[in-house]
Amino acid sequence: MSGSARYLVLAGGLSHERDVSLRSGRRVLDALRSDGAEVDLRDADAGLLAALTGAPADGPGGTLTSGGDGRPYDAVLVALHGGAGEDGALREVLDIAGVPHVGAGPAACRIAWDKPTAKALVLRAGLSTPPSVVLPHAAFRELGAGAVLDRLVTHLGLPLMVKPARGGSALGCSTVDKPDDLPAAMVSCFSYGQAALVEKLVSGTEVAVTVVDTGDGPRALPPVEIVPLSGVYDYGARYTAGATEFFVPARLDDAAADAVAGAAVAAHTALGLRDLSRVDAIVEDDGTVQLLEVNTAPGMTETSLLPMAVDAAGLSFGRLLRTLLEQAAARG
Numbered sequence: 001m002s003g004s005a006r007y008l009v010l011a012g013g014l015s016h017e018r019d020v021s022l023r024s025g026r027r028v029l030d031a032l033r034s035d036g037a038e039v040d041l042r043d044a045d046a047g048l049l050a051a052l053t054g055a056p057a058d059g060p061g062g063t064l065t066s067g068g069d070g071r072p073y074d075a076v077l078v079a080l081h082g083g084a085g086e087d088g089a090l091r092e093v094l095d096i097a098g099v100p101h102v103g104a105g106p107a108a109c110r111i112a113w114d115k116p117t118a119k120a121l122v123l124r125a126g127l128s129t130p131p132s133v134v135l136p137h138a139a140f141r142e143l144g145a146g147a148v149l150d151r152l153v154t155h156l157g158l159p160l161m162v163k164p165a166r167g168g169s170a171l172g173c174s175t176v177d178k179p180d181d182l183p184a185a186m187v188s189c190f191s192y193g194q195a196a197l198v199e200k201l202v203s204g205t206e207v208a209v210t211v212v213d214t215g216d217g218p219r220a221l222p223p224v225e226i227v228p229l230s231g232v233y234d235y236g237a238r239y240t241a242g243a244t245e246f247f248v249p250a251r252l253d254d255a256a257a258d259a260v261a262g263a264a265v266a267a268h269t270a271l272g273l274r275d276l277s278r279v280d281a282i283v284e285d286d287g288t289v290q291l292l293e294v295n296t297a298p299g300m301t302e303t304s305l306l307p308m309a310v311d312a313a314g315l316s317f318g319r320l321l322r323t324l325l326e327q328a329a330a331r332g
């Protein structure tokens, strides 16, 4: 790819994670520009398709930086989190518009975005993920909430983790220690989505593993260990500086570190992902790696896990993203 390649970072969107995405987008823009890339930042809105071909931004809220100089973009980096960036729809549109993008294709994004589907696939690949039950809101209502919840507690035991089957940034997630807390946890979860994923709560060392593939196969970067000071890695713990302690690489023995790296690469592969992803997992005290979920548009803010792993690997964030954009552009 020549030095005049032109790239576009997409950030914003209408999901609950809009603010986080805007922060990710800014950070990515700065990193790419520091590396000398020619890059713009814009929202994924009604002006996007025209902008991809180099047309001027149509009105406010379109291009967040300059841009629209008449040249089409060579590749796009999606920094939209939540459904807007991860449910596959935007990738579908980029594909039909013929614009290469960094990361997984639409089908793989759809699979990873739906946590129960992703869990089924990683289980089939021989990996571990916490035992769970998926309850759509409608079934819960129609079959009688009380009876269903009683069976659920009997089946999975306590404590439990309740989270939206499709979601991010820990929004709508709660832990449940006693049966009385379950109804409120379900109600809060249903305010973020139509289906709840109720999982057995696992304990151990929480890690996030970035997987990157710059052309020679997927590899795991150093795992980032997450220790929220409040004990729960919720929205506040994620996006408030100082609210969580991180250890990079994670304080795992060599065997556990190898196991978590292997499981992350295997999950990335089992879900058919591409370029980069972030795998969230808990390493239990006996060394079992319990996979929680895989993110296809991981956070890239100042407090995000992926940039920390990139630093710890001794890589330049801007250089890596630029390499991935060049790779996407070459894929055409």
Ligand SMILES: Nc1ncnc2c1ncn2[C@@H]1O[C@H](COP(=O)(O)OP(=O)(O)O)[C@@H](O)[C@H]1O
Pocket (backbone or CB within 6 Å): 130, 161, 163, 167, 168, 169, 170, 171, 173, 199, 200, 201, 202, 203, 206, 232, 233, 280, 282, 292, 293
């Ligand atoms: N089964 C579980 N056991 C223990 N903690 C969990 C479990 N599932 C999720 N968590 C906690 O909740 C957080 C959010 O869950 P996750 O599945 O990663 O969803 P999100 O897409 O919101 O990041 C995790 O970072 C972890 O701290």
Ligand SMILES: [Mg+2]
Pocket (backbone or CB within 6 Å): 169, 280, 292, 293
């Ligand atoms: Mg997560």
